[in-house]
Amino acid sequence: MEKTVILQVRRYRPETESEPGWQSYEVPLRRDWMVLDALNYIKDHLDGSLSYRWACRMGVCGSCGMMVNGEPVLTCATYLEKLLPGPIRVEPLRGFPVIRDLVGDLTDFLAKLKSIQPWIVRQDQPAPAGEYLQTPQQLAEYKQYSMCINCMLCYAACPIYELEPEFIGPAAIALAQRYNMDSRDQGHQERMDVLSQHDGIWSCTFVGECTEVCPKDVDPAGAIQRYKVAATIDWFKSILLPWAKR
Amino acid sequence: MRPDSGYRLYHPKWYRRRMPIFWWLGKFSYTKFITREMTSMAVAYGGLLLLAQIWMLGRGEQAYQSFLSWLRLPAVLAFHLALLAAVLLHTITWLNLAPQALVVRLGGRRIPDGVILAGHYLAWLVASAAVAWLLLGR
Numbered sequence: 001m002e003k004t005v006i007l008q009v010r011r012y013r014p015e016t017e018s019e020p021g022w023q024s025y026e027v028p029l030r031r032d033w034m035v036l037d038a039l040n041y042i043k044d045h046l047d048g049s050l051s052y053r054w055a056c057r058m059g060v061c062g063s064c065g066m067m068v069n070g071e072p073v074l075t076c077a078t079y080l081e082k083l084l085p086g087p088i089r090v091e092p093l094r095g096f097p098v099i100r101d102l103v104g105d106l107t108d109f110l111a112k113l114k115s116i117q118p119w120i121v122r123q124d125q126p127a128p129a130g131e132y133l134q135t136p137q138q139l140a141e142y143k144q145y146s147m148c149i150n151c152m153l154c155y156a157a158c159p160i161y162e163l164e165p166e167f168i169g170p171a172a173i174a175l176a177q178r179y180n181m182d183s184r185d186q187g188h189q190e191r192m193d194v195l196s197q198h199d200g201i202w203s204c205t206f207v208g209e210c211t212e213v214c215p216k217d218v219d220p221a222g223a224i225q226r227y228k229v230a231a232t233i234d235w236f237k238s239i240l241l242p243w244a245k246r
Numbered sequence: 247m248r249p250d251s252g253y254r255l256y257h258p259k260w261y262r263r264r265m266p267i268f269w270w271l272g273k274f275s276y277t278k279f280i281t282r283e284m285t286s287m288a289v290a291y292g293g294l295l296l297l298a299q300i301w302m303l304g305r306g307e308q309a310y311q312s313f314l315s316w317l318r319l320p321a322v323l324a325f326h327l328a329l330l331a332a333v334l335l336h337t338i339t340w341l342n343l344a345p346q347a348l349v350v351r352l353g354g355r356r357i358p359d360g361v362i363l364a365g366h367y368l369a370w371l372v373a374s375a376a377v378a379w380l381l382l383g384r
Contacts, residue, residue, distance in 0.1 A: 012261050014259045014260070019261065020261055070273075094263075097260035097261065097262045098260055098261040098262070099260050137354055159265075159269060159270070159276060162265050162269075163265055205279075205283065207275070207276065207279045208279070208343070208346075209275055209276070211346075212275070219346070222347065222349075225343075225346055226347060226348075226349055228347070229347060229348070
């Protein structure tokens with residue numbers, strides 16, 4: 001007989017329930033199956049009404065992030081076998097309002113992401129002809145931060161974001177650093193205006209869990225602390241050298 | 247999606263859990279974080295204690311002597327030893343976070359975390375030795 005494992009899935013159907021509840025499913029335990037494979041099995045064979053997000057199944061798209069046994073993970077990269085004997089609890093990412101079952105509302109994150117201008121900002125208009133050259137050392141400066149896939153596991157791990165939803169959050173700040181440290185970018189000051197607010201870097205109290213859960217080793221906690229150092233130096237400079245061009 | 251797109255307005259209802267007061271007991275790393283933050287109170291107390299000592303010194307010898315004898319009370323001594331432990335915990339956990347915040351490059355190469363950590367501990371040791379020399383070295 002085929003081995004099985006129990007999945008306890010958080011369900012929320014706003015048209016009939018006012019609060020989420022748990023629903024158990026028994027799924028086959030196959031070698032090399034990830035939690036996402038088990039969810040797809042439920043959707044295909046047991047309960048077609050289960051809602052969740054997924055796309056690439058290879059840790060690139062960042063859509064299948066969920067809480068598995070209380071930890072924020074990419075379900076496409078989490079083996080069922082590592083979670084035995086079960087039951088395995090699957091919940092939507094913490095800190096985001098739940099629309100349905102395992103699907104959270106990400107509108108807030110997308111608005112915050114846009115506010116830090118996650119693109120290369122240039123002050124020279126019109127742009128010079130040809131490409132902007134960059135050395136491997138200059139690339140190495142920001143490459144780590146450019147690995148972010150917007151999976152939002154860092155937001156789910158951050159208790160500050162859940163306590164103070166105004167906090168701009170780890171991934172948005174790490175992505176701001178990705179552009180700030182890019183030698184081709186000139187938007188540092190514009191981003192500083194957003195990030196040096198209370199809801200920006202100063203809301204972070206360095207819990208450090210965002211870095212722990214990041215599947216791409218982006219180290220958002222490090223990015224935020226480095227930004228704090230840069231903002232402090234910036235502030236001292238503006239006090240000591242008010243005539244200097246910021 | 248634009249933040250003013252009205253998406254939330256037209257959604258029937260979304261569920262947001264209420265954060266429990268003792269959320270920080272659910273996970274060791276959260277408990278460790280809160281402990282680190284709470285021990286900063288002990289650091290602040292240490293500063294206030296030093297100010298109180300200077301203030302008592304300004305009020306004359308008798309006041310200062312009575313302050314010193316208050317410091318020697320077993321209960322006060324035990325309280326201050328517990329606070330010392332809290333300050334040490336705060337210092338160590340704080341210093342251990344330094345390499346993540348400080349990225350120093352020398353000649354195009356990033357200085358390893360261990361070196362930054364060692365530098366911080368060395369500075370702590372030198373400062374402590376200087377204070378010890380000031381207090382005991384006469």
